[in-house]
Amino acid sequence: MMWLFIILGLLILVSSGDFLVRGSVALANIFKISPYIIAATFIAFGTSAPELFVSGIASYSGHPAAAIGNILGSNFANVFLALGMTAVIISISTPKNKFPLEIKILLSSTILLLILLYYISIINCLIGLLLLGMLLLYIIYLIKFDAKKNYENKKKENLSLSKSLFIFISGLVGISLGAYLLIEGSIELAKYFGIRETVIGLGVLAFGTSLPEVATSIIAAIKKENSIAIGNIVGSNIFNILGIGGVTILLSGNDFLKLNNVISIYDVIPFILSTFILVYFYKFNTSINRTYGIIFVVFYTIWILSIFLN
Numbered sequence: 001m002m003w004l005f006i007i008l009g010l011l012i013l014v015s016s017g018d019f020l021v022r023g024s025v026a027l028a029n030i031f032k033i034s035p036y037i038i039a040a041t042f043i044a045f046g047t048s049a050p051e052l053f054v055s056g057i058a059s060y061s062g063h064p065a066a067a068i069g070n071i072l073g074s075n076f077a078n079v080f081l082a083l084g085m086t087a088v089i090i091s092i093s094t095p096k097n098k099f100p101l102e103i104k105i106l107l108s109s110t111i112l113l114l115i116l117l118y119y120i121s122i123i124n125c126l127i128g129l130l131l132l133g134m135l136l137l138y139i140i141y142l143i144k145f146d147a148k149k150n151y152e153n154k155k156k157e158n159l160s161l162s163k164s165l166f167i168f169i170s171g172l173v174g175i176s177l178g179a180y181l182l183i184e185g186s187i188e189l190a191k192y193f194g195i196r197e198t199v200i201g202l203g204v205l206a207f208g209t210s211l212p213e214v215a216t217s218i219i220a221a222i223k224k225e226n227s228i229a230i231g232n233i234v235g236s237n238i239f240n241i242l243g244i245g246g247v248t249i250l251l252s253g254n255d256f257l258k259l260n261n262v263i264s265i266y267d268v269i270p271f272i273l274s275t276f277i278l279v280y281f282y283k284f285n286t287s288i289n290r291t292y293g294i295i296f297v298v299f300y301t302i303w304i305l306s307i308f309l310n
Contacts, residue, residue, distance in 0.1 A: 044235025
């Protein structure tokens, strides 16, 4: 039954994630929001919705290690798997702005999460609200100050408002169901094989919930929409830390404090690498070509195999 839950959950998550992105883009077009905002918010946060539901359910069920493992593993998978597979197909150019706001937010939020995991002895709902507040301010800034600067003509999908809302809501409902099945099956799998919940979060959950980012970035790259391909990854990673991290703290409470004894440095290394790699490519305005893509995918495969074998 656990394998059925995992497979069915993954299938529902992927298909529902696609519905959610389509509905989000259609709504953004209807309300005349720029493509840059679509990539940084609607698409990025839409593809991160599976991580939100999986981590939220895990936290509420008393499994914050699986929730945080999902965040760490998802950011790792977004860069090394999603961006890597995309670069294998077509070279991705980073934006000309060498150190934009998104990268600054991603770097600072990465450091903040590490501090919360290892150096904070008191955790309450205010810290969770603080992370969510930071995410809200980031979104407001993006919409208010960057919308006009990054405006360009959009390719509109001929969907009515009612149909767009239906697709969007269907995606949300499907993601909720898929997340429930996946978390139930994965926790049972962890218990059956005696595997740490953090490893399940880093491996199975993170891979499954990162598949929408993989599909979105590959499709965007094929259509030569580089800003969407890489903007989706950066935006998703920011949402994972601030949005999902905030929700995890709110729902897990004092259980979050136990994570510094559960999550090892070995678990966070790929998470840290994923952020610093994006910082590097943005800072030096380096294209992510096929060679980098192959290295990323091979490294991701080796790392995942190693955590399961250990």
